[in-house]
Each structure stands twice: as C-alpha cells, then as structure tokens.
Amino acid sequence: MSDAPPGSCGLPLLGETVQFMAAIHRGRGFYDFVQSRRLRYGNCFKTNIFGITQVFLSSTASAKMILNNESGKFTKRYIRSIAELVGDHSILCASQQHHKLLRTCLGNLFSTASLSKFTRQFDESVVQSLEGWGDGDIVIILNEALEITFKAICGILIGLEDGDELKTLQKDIDCICKAMLALPLRLPWTRFRRGLQARERIMRTLETITSERRHRGISQDDFLQHLLALIEKAYCDVDLPRLTDGEIKDNILTMIIAGQDTTASAITWMVKYLGENQKALDILRAEQLHFAKRISPGSRLSLEDLSQMPYASKVVKESLRMASIVPWFPRLVLQDSKIEGYQLKRGWTVNVDARSIHLDPSVHTNPHEFNPSRFDDESKPYSFLAFGMGARTCLGTNMARAMMLVFLHRLVTSYEWEVMDSDSTLEKWAMFSRLKNGCPVMVKRLADHTTPV
Numbered sequence: 001m002s003d004a005p006p007g008s009c010g011l012p013l014l015g016e017t018v019q020f021m022a023a024i025h026r027g028r029g030f031y032d033f034v035q036s037r038r039l040r041y042g043n044c045f046k047t048n049i050f051g052i053t054q055v056f057l058s059s060t061a062s063a064k065m066i067l068n069n070e071s072g073k074f075t076k077r078y079i080r081s082i083a084e085l086v087g088d089h090s091i092l093c094a095s096q097q098h099h100k101l102l103r104t105c106l107g108n109l110f111s112t113a114s115l116s117k118f119t120r121q122f123d124e125s126v127v128q129s130l131e132g133w134g135d136g137d138i139v140i141i142l143n144e145a146l147e148i149t150f151k152a153i154c155g156i157l158i159g160l161e162d163g164d165e166l167k168t169l170q171k172d173i174d175c176i177c178k179a180m181l182a183l184p185l186r187l188p189w190t191r192f193r194r195g196l197q198a199r200e201r202i203m204r205t206l207e208t209i210t211s212e213r214r215h216r217g218i219s220q221d222d223f224l225q226h227l228l229a230l231i232e233k234a235y236c237d238v239d240l241p242r243l244t245d246g247e248i249k250d251n252i253l254t255m256i257i258a259g260q261d262t263t264a265s266a267i268t269w270m271v272k273y274l275g276e277n278q279k280a281l282d283i284l285r286a287e288q289l290h291f292a293k294r295i296s297p298g299s300r301l302s303l304e305d306l307s308q309m310p311y312a313s314k315v316v317k318e319s320l321r322m323a324s325i326v327p328w329f330p331r332l333v334l335q336d337s338k339i340e341g342y343q344l345k346r347g348w349t350v351n352v353d354a355r356s357i358h359l360d361p362s363v364h365t366n367p368h369e370f371n372p373s374r375f376d377d378e379s380k381p382y383s384f385l386a387f388g389m390g391a392r393t394c395l396g397t398n399m400a401r402a403m404m405l406v407f408l409h410r411l412v413t414s415y416e417w418e419v420m421d422s423d424s425t426l427e428k429w430a431m432f433s434r435l436k437n438g439c440p441v442m443v444k445r446l447a448d449h450t451t452p453v
C-alpha cells in the first residue's frame, strides 16, 4: 500500500512485540516505545504488537476524528489480555449498542447526589490519614494515595472500607493491573496467569457479597445495592434498564481498576510538580488558606466547596496534562479509512497518542513547564485529553477531580513538604504512568494552619 503510514511492522508474527516488552522493562516505561518512533516517523506511524497492526496518531485533528467518531468507523478496542482480565461484560469491552445501556446504569454512581456524599466521605478519610503524619516524617505519597482512594472507591461501590477482605482485594487488584501488560501466557506462575487467578478470587468475593445481600437481607447504602435494586424493579417494569449479575461484577471490578490507580498516580504527580514549583504552590496555598477561613473548622468539604477553588482546579488540570496518566486510547478500525493522508485498514488498531498532544509545543506553549495559569484562557479543541473525549470519555471524571481537589486542599492547608527524591523513573509493568519511587516527601506541619484537620 503506497500511502500506508510510515513505520516498521517488525518480524513476521512477532512484529515489534519484543521491543515493546523491552520498553516496559526499562525505567522510562512503555511510552518510550511510542515516543522514539514518533520522533523518527512523525505524527502518524505504524507498528505491530501482539500480532496486531497498531497505528499511533498524535495531532488534535486526528484525535477529533477518532474520538468523536462521527463517521462510525472506529470502536473501542483493548488487547485480548486486558479484556480477559476485566471481563467480557466490562464497559471497556462493550459493543457500541450495549455500551449505551451500561453507561446509563453505571452513570448513577456519578450523579450529583452520589458525588456529594462521596466527597464528604473522602474528605473524612483524607483528614484521618493526614492526621497520622508527624512533623519531619518521610511520606511516600503514592502509597498514601493508593490506600485512601482504594478505601473510598470500594466503600462507595461495595461498602467495603476496612478489614482483611479489603487488603486481600487490594492485593488482587494490583496483581490484575500488573498482568495487563504481560504476554498472555497461561502457564503456571506467569504474570498473566496470576492476574487471571486474582480475577477469579475477586469474582468469588463479589458473588458472596451479592448473595448475602439477596438471601440474608443485608442492605447497604452503596452502588452494588443500587444495581441490585434495579434488577428487582425491572421484574415489575420490563422497560427499566438493568444489568445481569455478570455485568455487575465485571463493571465493579472495572471501576475499581479504572478509578484507583489512575487517581492515586495523578495525586502523586501533582504533589511532585507542586513540590518542585514554589511559585505555583504559593498561589495555591494563598487561595486555599483564604478558602479555609470561610468554612467552619472541623467541617467536611462539600461538592459545592470544590467549585470555588479556581486555581486548585487549574493545578489539577495542569498535573493531568503533564502526567498523561492514560497515555493513549486504542480504537479498532471498522472500515478502511483515510486519516492524515494515510490509509488505515479494517482490523487495525488506531491509538490516539494523548501524551504527545499534551507535550506538543505547537499545542501548548512551553509544554514541559508546570504552569496552571495556561488554563486561564480557553484551551484549543482536543488539546486536553486526560479523561479522553467523545462517547467513551471517562465516566469518573468528576469523581477523580473531587478526590484530587480534596487531597490538595487538606495537604496545602496543613503541611509544607519537600520532595526527597526527584527521580521521574516510571514503575515497570504499570498500566498507567506511575512514579517508581512513589514520590517520597518530608512533611512539616504548617505553623499556623487555619484548618486543623
């Protein structure tokens, strides 16, 4: 094909899988594989990973065409190993038609009422965690953020906030996340096999919780209860949208995976960027201390409070732009099509390379500079893709923002911190851009903090 995208599809059968896996093993993470080819070939190139031709695109115009998908030529596609780990009924794997039903049913978790309740609970949890930090302690931000976000998300989804069951669940989720980038080999002791076994254990736990709710009349004010009630109601009203048990379990697992690691990683990068940018931190602290004086001491933050933090919101956005937690978004090509002058074939996967767009100097001035004020002006279309765009945009956008803002408020109004290790090496095998050192910081209580936690 003369107008095929540039790039190499590597060896027959193997493609460039070996190079991709090697990049995962190196400290700069799997994105290095994409970046080096982008530098060599430009905004559009092709490769072959796991036997599938993959095209990477990194212009705002191609992002619009693919994510908006007005032509209907693209659909979401994950590699088979990821689909097996999250389950066939997951919203991540759903066909276009079924996706709408799933999004309607799952959308309730992100209603204003649900997020309001979540924000207060999350604030309580952050306050408790921060209270445990002593003056001069070295705190690993990633570990703290993983624990707090996991507890909060499991609490709102399945009412599990403490105890051994939660710890086991966290270990199993970690195991699944690490298996997502592994070769899909089912041999004993392979990373992938361990991920599948962890998935089975989680499915059994969710089954037990569901059956206790149904047969022992145990009721909780959480999302699982809401989904089970929808099934009950749907027996009387056939038009009501409802999920099967398999869909409920796969999607609860999906939301834990999609919500915890991403948000905890984002919080970690945010603390690092601020720790290394005194000017932005000073503006932020002034805004937040001023805000703290307006709320009664000891009260918990509300969703409404979070809408009154303009600079903090820009800090969140800028951290997400620079970190690009989900670096690219894959889509399956349903029909032969043309993009950027290149021919795409049906069956290929196209990946919108959000990270390249976030760091493109023609899209964002001085892209490597941490500058929240860049968002004072309206952004160019499709230039900020941290949560994706279009029909498959992140369902948890507002929940993630709420968690980041709450954490930020409590941190800057209670502590000063110094980043103890500025190494930006990424963790190997992590599905999302995650700092290997977890961002160790030395914390010091603010002398006259106005919001005693």
Ligand code: HEM
Pocket: 076, 091, 092, 103, 153, 254, 255, 256, 258, 259, 260, 262, 263, 266, 320, 325, 326, 328, 329, 330, 385, 386, 387, 388, 389, 391, 392, 393, 394, 395, 396, 397, 399, 400
């Ligand atoms: C900072 C944190 C987060 C980031 C950066 C993030 C990023 C993203 C991105 C980029 C996508 C779209 C991928 C694509 O188009 O292929 C996505 C989808 C999704 N996210 Fe998030 N996310 C975050 C937090 C959350 C949270 C807290 C939840 C829920 C608890 C969540 C649930 C989901 C779900 C269910 C989808 C699939 C939506 C669909 O296919 O319709 N995310 N996320």
